[in-house]
Amino acid sequence: MKKINTSPISGMQELLPATQAGFDNLKNQISDVYHRHGYLHIETPVIDRCEILLAKAGGDTEKQIYKVVKTAEAADGADQAMRFDHTVPLARYVVEHENDLAFPFKVTQIGRNFRGERAQKGRFREFYQCDVDVIGRGNLPIYYDADVIETLLDAFKAFGLKTPVLARINNRKIVSGLIKEYNLDLKTKEILGIIDHSEKIAPEKVVEALNELNIGSDRVEKILQFIEIRGNRDTVLVKLNALGIEDDTFEEGVKELDTVMGLLEKAGFGESISADMKIVRGLDYYTGTVFEFNLPEYPGIGSVCGGGRYENLASYFTEQKLPGVGGSIGLTRLFYVLNENNLLSANSKKPIDYAVIPVTDAEIEYAEKVAQGLREEGNAVMVVASGKKFGDKMKYAGNLASKGIVIGENEVRSQVYLVKDFK
């Protein structure tokens, strides 16, 4: 009976109501946890100036961005586009409203972002990101690095997943100091790239890639040892100190990592964190703490959350120094992979709490009264109106509601009704 193709564009998530309720549930849990940790919610426009969105971008971002045009305009002349993350609009927001904000500015954004990527399974062109950030003016205490990670871990805790989550934490200053110590500054980009990819390729490929840099087998060996360092705070500190590196940046990084891990341990998250030298996060604006969340029992899923410290949020928009630390849950992809792997606790709850079913139109008035009373108690209630056979109404009600209340002549007279549990 369809006249044209009514499927959504590929790469766009569209859910049936019951699945949508599961998605909304995760989103509300995240929003609630962020709020309880003192993050203030803001929304930035979906459409912004290309001048803002592309101030720093290049490469993939520039290729993937959706430009918006009115009829008869051309993309090349477009000066507006759809945001592709929350960070660039946040930078604009903080600069624009600087005088009206209290710093450190603890802020959360939860909304859809847009990237015209090549469509493939589990990748989305419209996707929810749930961000927390803390922005300082001039400086920002290291405490907030732990605050962000703790908040994100609390969000995952709220999901009640069937599998543990692990926050893998590092500090970019450690690897930067190591690179300096080994006189490899000119190869920084390549080395970070190899470390960043070291989990996605075979171990011998990592060795091969490092050998190709022509830095000498001694230094290759040291880097290979370095990137294997991981574990709890004490273990990692011992191993890092054993490297015998005296570079200041390295030492600062170790100290910061120690502080962040210590704060998280004291806050009761010792079991959910691990220091890990393999975590560098590709984006080059991270300058200190970096982290990535994984589900260790499901390595194939990869990272489910990530973030870090950036020394200067808005250098393209202002000369004011605005250091920040933040992290993001990519909710659309997360929801997809959690469902694919059956990791969400089954939600057998029906979308509606009560269906009130008047036998004929004569009972609608009392049915409404019953429904209103149940609504005032906070229940989701629908009155199943006439126009169908009684059996059809019961079937419809049983599909959607946990409980049913049939209102006939007797119920109207006695003002007493039975509640039927739909199982």
Added chain:
Amino acid sequence: MKKINTSPISGMQELLPATQAGFDNLKNQISDVYHRHGYLHIETPVIDRCEILLAKAGGDTEKQIYKVVKTAEAADGADQAMRFDHTVPLARYVVEHENDLAFPFKVTQIGRNFRGERAQKGRFREFYQCDVDVIGRGNLPIYYDADVIETLLDAFKAFGLKTPVLARINNRKIVSGLIKEYNLDLKTKEILGIIDHSEKIAPEKVVEALNELNIGSDRVEKILQFIEIRGNRDTVLVKLNALGIEDDTFEEGVKELDTVMGLLEKAGFGESISADMKIVRGLDYYTGTVFEFNLPEYPGIGSVCGGGRYENLASYFTEQKLPGVGGSIGLTRLFYVLNENNLLSANSKKPIDYAVIPVTDAEIEYAEKVAQGLREEGNAVMVVASGKKFGDKMKYAGNLASKGIVIGENEVRSQVYLVKDFK
């Protein structure tokens, strides 16, 4: 210190955190009321095919739509655009998922839509719409017309506005029948247009416009009398019957209006509804019930909510008959005008419930414990970390939080703390 223009594009709403909290509050109240009335939440993609979005459109819609293009494409060749309302994507959704939905399908969509209108005060290019719709398959009982209006009235009730809201209700069949009775079928569009605008122009302009139709002064007079009919159910029924019109469509419309008004009266909304022959709603797809909400003490604000019955939701996409009834709150504009007119109850609540302030870093551990305990009780809590003078920390805390808890050496030792009320 700014290097470039960091204001949002004109016509895009961007709020400071405290105002955003007020906006979120309204949005959550709407969402909660819709849920309690048994509407199932769905989300459709922001980006959809032009073939879908523009299937029916024309005129302003086609001019205002944001097309999306990748670099080097041109708007004329664009086959994707941003949705400009929730109704077209809903039509696509229902056709696409028809076999997986239970009918009547009570559905809500709450999200941003996009129209590249000329920017002006109080008009937005990105705007939240909060829709409820009930879609039937084949047929849909008139009960649901009342259900939609009741749900929207309940949402306004939840806002606790300082001024009453009035749902003005009509039925398009009444005016259609009248037009038939007076043999004015060829002037249908013009007459509906004049009625639709009759409140925005001076009374003598209405007369003038009707006279220009050359339909005879007798019929002009009758139409003028007709459009003045308004009031409660009984009053309006008497006046409509007094017109002596015997057309079937007219009578059907009167009967439907009577039913809808009656259901709302019985549900306790008699004080908040009025039948009103001036309400026709411009869009020509409405076929039965039409309604518009106003704030009678603030006529300048105009309509704050509207909707109606459409006989065929998705005729462009399917041959299946899908009658529906729905309504929408344009939240971005509503929030703007309510604030402009100071109609929202003042919310003096600070965004954060508790600020926990460790005097030095040595007290962070216990401060965290205190914060976690308060969070578990559902409070929004921030720990104000080091890096500032104590006086600055207190000022920051007092700005953001309702209550403050200072944690010093003594508090750590005694495990007892004072709660200070920031007033």
